[in-house]
Amino acid sequence: MQTKHQIRQLLSSAGIRPNRRLGQHFLIDLNLMKLLVDSANIQKDDVVLEVGCGTGSMTGLLAQKAGRVIAVELDRNLAEIAEKQLADAKNIQLINTDILESKHKFNQTVSDALALAREQHRGRLLLVSNLPYDVASSLMMNLVTGPTVADAMYVTIQKEVADRMTAAPGSGNYGILSIFLGATGEVKSIRTLKPSVFWPRPKVDSAMVGFVRNRAKSERIADMELFSEIVHLFMGHRRKIVLSCCKLADGKLRQIADWGEILENCQISPKRRPETLSPEDYLCIANCAGNSIFLY
Numbered sequence: 001m002q003t004k005h006q007i008r009q010l011l012s013s014a015g016i017r018p019n020r021r022l023g024q025h026f027l028i029d030l031n032l033m034k035l036l037v038d039s040a041n042i043q044k045d046d047v048v049l050e051v052g053c054g055t056g057s058m059t060g061l062l063a064q065k066a067g068r069v070i071a072v073e074l075d076r077n078l079a080e081i082a083e084k085q086l087a088d089a090k091n092i093q094l095i096n097t098d099i100l101e102s103k104h105k106f107n108q109t110v111s112d113a114l115a116l117a118r119e120q121h122r123g124r125l126l127l128v129s130n131l132p133y134d135v136a137s138s139l140m141m142n143l144v145t146g147p148t149v150a151d152a153m154y155v156t157i158q159k160e161v162a163d164r165m166t167a168a169p170g171s172g173n174y175g176i177l178s179i180f181l182g183a184t185g186e187v188k189s190i191r192t193l194k195p196s197v198f199w200p201r202p203k204v205d206s207a208m209v210g211f212v213r214n215r216a217k218s219e220r221i222a223d224m225e226l227f228s229e230i231v232h233l234f235m236g237h238r239r240k241i242v243l244s245c246c247k248l249a250d251g252k253l254r255q256i257a258d259w260g261e262i263l264e265n266c267q268i269s270p271k272r273r274p275e276t277l278s279p280e281d282y283l284c285i286a287n288c289a290g291n292s293i294f295l296y
Contacts (some may be wrong), residue, residue, distance in 0.1 A: 035208070048070070051135070104142070238273065
């Protein structure tokens with residue numbers, strides 16, 4: 001682990017400064033860094049994905065606990081610093097790339113590296129990261145919907161995103177991320193973080209959050225792609241009544257013959273608003289819709 005002074009020295013020696021455009025805010029409170037890693041309860045056969053590894057401050061600690069660490073850093077200068085700092089660690093693969101090829105597509109090179117690591121280490125796949133703010137939501141959504149799926153995620157993120165992760169139906173922060181996490185596992189808040197624990201200081205509070213995938217819950221989703229289409233259809237018009245959203249169905253969802261019957265089977269009033277529906281409600285709608293499309 002590296003102190004603020006050490007990180008500043010590493011950057012200064014390379015002739016660079018933190019790039020705010022890339023969301024570079026280094027976690028400099030070593031106790032909090034240890035708390036994040038300890039919360040993940042990493043075992044020797046686990047594979048850990050760290051996104052935004054920076055200068056490798058937390059990467060070395062992860063490598064002491066995991067079977068394999070795949071560390072991803074977009075900034076070439078930081079990746080070179082991290083590579084030098086971590087040269088002695090044999091179970092770290094550092095990849096200088098963007099973790100997302102697009103908003104909805106996980107990087108294939110990283111996916112391949114994780115798949116290979118999991119052939120050698122049969123434990124869990126964990127995301128443990130001080131995440132760059134601009135990729136946090138999209139990355140977590142990708143690791144929930146697949147094809148690369150995380151067994152658990154322990155991250156520091158913007159508090160606004162953390163509030164969405166833990167939001168209940170009907171609340172102002174409730175959204176698509178809330179639904180997917182609620183439908184596939186359990187989320188818990190670990191700690192709220194003030195700007196002072198980062199360098200440079202961000203303008204907003206952050207939070208440390210954990211998510212553990214529940215296999216039994218996840219396997220109830222018969223078709224993840226259809227589930228996603230249903231959630232996006234309704235939450236894209238979150239303040240309309242449910243019946244009005246049904247009339248806007250497009251693509252595969254246009255094949256559904258009787259939305260009224262689906263809502264009745266799920267015991268959902270057509271006059272409710274999408275923002276009040278629970279993850280369980282969306283699960284029921286999606287599975288019933290799947291049966292309707294199949295029969296059609």
